[in-house]
Amino acid sequence: MAYNLKEAVKRPERLTGGHRMCAGCGAPVVVRTILRAIKPEDHAVIGSATGCLEVSTCLYPYTAWKDSFIHSAFENAGATISGAEAAYNVMKKKGKIKGDIKFIAFGGDGGTYDIGLQSLSGAMERGHDMVYVCYDNGAYMNTGIQRSSATPTFADTTTSPAGSVIPGKTQLKKDLTLIMANHNIPYVAQSAPIGNFKDLHEKAEKAIYTPGAAFLNVMAPCPRGWRYDTPMLMQICKLAVDTCIWPLFEVENGKYKVNYKPKNKLPVEEFLKVQGRFRHMFKKGNEWMIEKFQKDIDEKWEMLLKLEG
Amino acid sequence: MAKRDRLSGNEAVAVAMRQINPDVVAAFPITPSTEVPQYFASFVADGKVDTEFIPVESEHSAMSACIGAQAAGARTITATSANGLALMWEMLYIAASSRLPVTLAAVNRALSGPININNDHSDTMGARDSGWIQLYGENNQEAYDNLIQAVKIGEHPDVMLPVMDCYDGFITSHAVENIELLEDDEVKAFVGEYNPDFYLNDRENPISVGPLDSVSHYFEHKRLQAEAMKNAKKVILEVAAEFEKLTGRKYGLFEEYMMEDAEIAIVVINSTAGTAKEVVKSLRAKGVKAGLIKIRVYRPFPVDEIVKALKKVKALAVLDKCDSFNAAGGPLFTDVTSALYGRADGIKVINYIYGLGGRDVKTDDIEKVYERLADIAKTGSVGEIYNYFGVRE
Numbered sequence: 033m034a035y036n037l038k039e040a041v042k043r044p045e046r047l048t049g050g051h052r053m054c055a056g057c058g059a060p061v062v063v064r065t066i067l068r069a070i071k072p073e074d075h076a077v078i079g080s081a082t083g084c085l086e087v088s089t090c091l092y093p094y095t096a097w098k099d100s101f102i103h104s105a106f107e108n109a110g111a112t113i114s115g116a117e118a119a120y121n122v123m124k125k126k127g128k129i130k131g132d133i134k135f136i137a138f139g140g141d142g143g144t145y146d147i148g149l150q151s152l153s154g155a156m157e158r159g160h161d162m163v164y165v166c167y168d169n170g171a172y173m174n175t176g177i178q179r180s181s182a183t184p185t186f187a188d189t190t191t192s193p194a195g196s197v198i199p200g201k202t203q204l205k206k207d208l209t210l211i212m213a214n215h216n217i218p219y220v221a222q223s224a225p226i227g228n229f230k231d232l233h234e235k236a237e238k239a240i241y242t243p244g245a246a247f248l249n250v251m252a253p254c255p256r257g258w259r260y261d262t263p264m265l266m267q268i269c270k271l272a273v274d275t276c277i278w279p280l281f282e283v284e285n286g287k288y289k290v291n292y293k294p295k296n297k298l299p300v301e302e303f304l305k306v307q308g309r310f311r312h313m314f315k316k317g318n319e320w321m322i323e324k325f326q327k328d329i330d331e332k333w334e335m336l337l338k339l340e341g
Numbered sequence: 342m343a344k345r346d347r348l349s350g351n352e353a354v355a356v357a358m359r360q361i362n363p364d365v366v367a368a369f370p371i372t373p374s375t376e377v378p379q380y381f382a383s384f385v386a387d388g389k390v391d392t393e394f395i396p397v398e399s400e401h402s403a404m405s406a407c408i409g410a411q412a413a414g415a416r417t418i419t420a421t422s423a424n425g426l427a428l429m430w431e432m433l434y435i436a437a438s439s440r441l442p443v444t445l446a447a448v449n450r451a452l453s454g455p456i457n458i459n460n461d462h463s464d465t466m467g468a469r470d471s472g473w474i475q476l477y478g479e480n481n482q483e484a485y486d487n488l489i490q491a492v493k494i495g496e497h498p499d500v501m502l503p504v505m506d507c508y509d510g511f512i513t514s515h516a517v518e519n520i521e522l523l524e525d526d527e528v529k530a531f532v533g534e535y536n537p538d539f540y541l542n543d544r545e546n547p548i549s550v551g552p553l554d555s556v557s558h559y560f561e562h563k564r565l566q567a568e569a570m571k572n573a574k575k576v577i578l579e580v581a582a583e584f585e586k587l588t589g590r591k592y593g594l595f596e597e598y599m600m601e602d603a604e605i606a607i608v609v610i611n612s613t614a615g616t617a618k619e620v621v622k623s624l625r626a627k628g629v630k631a632g633l634i635k636i637r638v639y640r641p642f643p644v645d646e647i648v649k650a651l652k653k654v655k656a657l658a659v660l661d662k663c664d665s666f667n668a669a670g671g672p673l674f675t676d677v678t679s680a681l682y683g684r685a686d687g688i689k690v691i692n693y694i695y696g697l698g699g700r701d702v703k704t705d706d707i708e709k710v711y712e713r714l715a716d717i718a719k720t721g722s723v724g725e726i727y728n729y730f731g732v733r734e
Contacts, residue, residue: 075544077413087553095549100541103551104408104435111402115367115409115417118393120542122364123414125391131544151405154398 037228040068051096052088056262058252059085059167065229069236076134079113081143082106084174107147109137110155117160134240135162141182142172145208156215156245163239167252177257181206186321187309194312212247213283221282224251224269231280251278259308271303276333288339300326343521350513353485353520354446355380360528364415367395367406372458373510374448377420400425404432411441412550414540423450423464436503437472442495443503450510451698459699460510462663466672474504474573475640479614481518484508492532493580499572509612570641594643596635597650603632605714609660610636613702620707631711644680652685655718658710662696670727689717694729706730
């Protein structure tokens with residue numbers, strides 16, 4: 033059935049209201065969109081790495097999760113959920129479980145690109161029937177906006193501050209989606225919550241219902257770390273996609289497909305200028321930063337188009 | 342009907358695992374525990390068990406996967422040693438505080454650094470306060486028997502704590518000894534089915550595990566965890582009694598060897614007890630009233646029972662195959678002296694650190710310890726409390 037937002041939102045919420053994520057945060061929007069892709073008759077076991085999502089959705093004695101939920105530590109959401117999935121396989125074989133259970137792990141970029149990369153890589157390589165979702169907000173937001181390997185070049189964070197000598201983060205953003213694609217798993221995709229959520233919903237559905245390991249990398253802006261006005265959440269995601277800073281693409285059984293090619297590729301300034309973390313890039317004398325940022329993005333976009341072939 | 346066999350400690354533990362037939366095993370190789378998942382992987386490959394084997398990419402992931410599996414409703418076992426256990430550290434505490442009765446075959450090896458693959462107890466001693474029940478075994482038979490009992494102890498509703506089955510690397514893990522094995526169906530009946538009240542894979546009753554626990558509840562949860570460890574002592578003895586009925590092999594919190602009228606004694610853990618018993622025997626032949634206590638249950642620490650067993654002793658040496666680097670004494674020494682304080686004052690107690698990094702433990706060394714104890718008992722003069730043997734000074 034073709035995707036229809038009005039129909040999709042009729043499904044009962046699996047992450048309920050009352051959680052304590054910030055207004056204007058991308059993460060709960062991403063999580064709810066992904067969980068809407070689970071068939072209503074299926075149960076889910078959801079894991080989370082330590083991070084904003086975990087500490088804001090499951091505070092004893094409350095939980096915002098309608099499905100089963102487990103958090104154990106920061107760097108091991110992949111391994112933890114792989115254990116639960118292995119348990120399911122044997123319990124199902126023994127007739128202890130009727131019906132289907134889907135396994136989904138969530139981690140921020142800290143728990144995924146950095147401290148949890150090994151655990152993620154192991155879980156994906158072993159091919160557990162699970163989906164790992166990185167909600168990428170480009171820094172360690174839960175501990176107070178420290179740089180990560182997902183932080184874009186020049187971003188001002190508390191451990192890559194834009195100072196008088198060093199202009200914010202000096203390194204490039206790690207390309208985790210391609211790293212995961214090279215694990216040769218059946219499904220890898222990059223998405224963002226934009227428009228009517230069609231892109232993210234359909235990718236989540238594919239990821240959840242493709243047997244084997246799947247990985248989703250989803251942009252999830254953070255109003256505190258990125259310093260934007262909270263109502264701008266959806267607009268920022270759209271700008272990330274229209275500037276090709278965050279391309280929407282998928283890799284299905286090794287085949288690349290770029291899902292959206294903007295007719296008018298916007299200059300990167302459109303994305304940068306609405307966020308406080310890039311403000312120093314617009315100071316007189318710093319034009320080179322924007323030029324470099326544009327060049328890096330253009331190169332990566334071209335590379336992605338080549339991969340698509 | 343018991344079967345007699347000849348097996349290494351690791352092989353015996355792997356056989357116990359096959360007989361337990363756990364739902365999930367997640368493990369990463371490290372000497373000297375590597376053989377356990379190796380043997381087990383072959384049982385899986387040959388269809389001798391129903392287990393899902395997860396060949397994880399690290400010990401941190403091994404314990405994380407065990408936590409995920411056990412929380413999901415599966416009986417779960419792993420094995421490791423030394424640095425592998427150290428890499429699990431964070432998750433050991435989380436398994437215990439989440440009240441998940443994971444079982445771990447801990448094959449004792451010196452913890453780096455410097456790197457050393459041989460036996461001492463620095464690995465599991467470091468984890469003594471992680472909230473895990475710790476059982477120690479002298480030989481292959483005890484390693485096998487303890488693993489089977491561990492499953493039942495940990496899963497008891499009054500306990501719900503993870504359990505380590507600790508035995509000495511190489512000395513026990515690799516040496517082949519005679520062993521009596523239970524029949525497969527006897528083990529199956531003894532451990533029973535694992536049917537937890539709450540688990541992630543229960544579609545009808547979803548649960549949340551591992552919440553953020555704030556000031557208002559954290560302390561109560563830790564208090565309940567402490568109570569579970571207290572409860573464990575009784576359960577360990579009940580399980581031992583049931584095991585004795587099945588096998589005729591008697592297990593307690595510790596073994597008392599010629600302690601009835603002992604005036605001098607040592608307290609020791611694991612394979613060294615075998616060597617030390619020989620010394621006790623020869624001393625007894627000479628009329629020396631020597632005795633020995635071999636700790637089986639180190640966590641929970643059997644304070645009252647130890648005091649009762651030791652209260653008539655005049656001089657006591659506690660042998661630690663691990664140093665604490667506290668400039669005061671090893672962990673077992675600290676626990677034994679704490680137990681005696683105010684309950685059996687007046688016993689002269691000294692500590693020996695020995696056998697680090699696999700250094701040979703000789704009967705001569707242990708004889709010298711007893712000689713010194715005899716001298717302390719005679720003169721009342723203790724001298725240096727914190728000592729070493731078998732090391733070049």
